Amino acid sequence: xxxxxxxxxxxxxxxxxxxxxxxxxxxxxxxxxxxxxxxxxxxxxxxxxxxxxxxxxxxxxxxxxxxxxxxxxxxxxxxxxxxxxxxxxxxxxxxxxxxxxxxxxxxxxxxxxxxxxxxxxxxxxxxxxxxxxxxxxxxxxxxxxxxxxxxxxxxxxxxxxxxxxxxxxxxxxxxxxxxxxxxxxxxxxxxxxxxxxxxxxxxxxxx
Numbered sequence: 157x158x159x160x161x162x163x164x165x166x167x168x169x170x171x172x173x174x175x176x177x178x179x180x181x182x183x184x185x186x187x188x189x190x191x192x193x194x195x196x197x198x199x200x201x202x203x204x205x206x207x208x209x210x211x212x213x214x215x216x217x218x219x220x221x222x223x224x225x226x227x228x229x230x231x232x233x234x235x236x237x238x239x240x241x242x243x244x245x246x247x248x249x250x251x252x253x254x255x256x257x258x259x260x261x262x263x264x265x266x267x268x269x270x271x272x273x274x275x276x277x278x279x280x281x282x283x284x285x286x287x288x289x290x291x292x293x294x295x296x297x298x299x300x301x302x303x304x305x306x307x308x309x310x311x312x313x314x315x316x317x318x319x320x321x322x323x324x325x326x327x328x329x330x331x332x333x334x335x336x337x338x339x340x341x342x343x344x345x346x347x348x349x350x351x352x353x354x355x356x357x358x359x360x361x362x363x
Contacts, residue, residue: 182320198210203310
């Protein structure tokens, strides 16, 4: 029984992953367009208004649509003298509560990721590996310039655009992109190797 539940969860997770991949690769243009457009509109709205105002406007818009539709269906049923019932009954009857097993599973997964991240940050800040710590310092230095040019919402918007554009671009130009990425990686490896050879203490522990 327990194994069967685990298999169902894994199957559901696999289906969810496939749906995300289909969404990012624009397999269904209409669905991806709606999700991308709604997310982009939300982020752009947050740049102009506070999150409270944006959430309030979204709630009012949804309520306006559902209330008007509810009244319209009620009037239509009264005129036609039909007994179709509540227009949203099928959605009201659906179960929306999260199961305890699902909550425990994803909370344990999030906790494991958090602990791993804390351990990695400790390793970097306490210079367990000099090369990795220097790379992290360079990354932080680059982020100072990024932060001076963009705020958090702008980065989120750029990240959203990248998430919905990079996969399809990579799929269409995979050979060329892999070629240039390999060239850049080789150049970086050469630079790191030269630094390790010239600066004492730069060699990795494994070496």
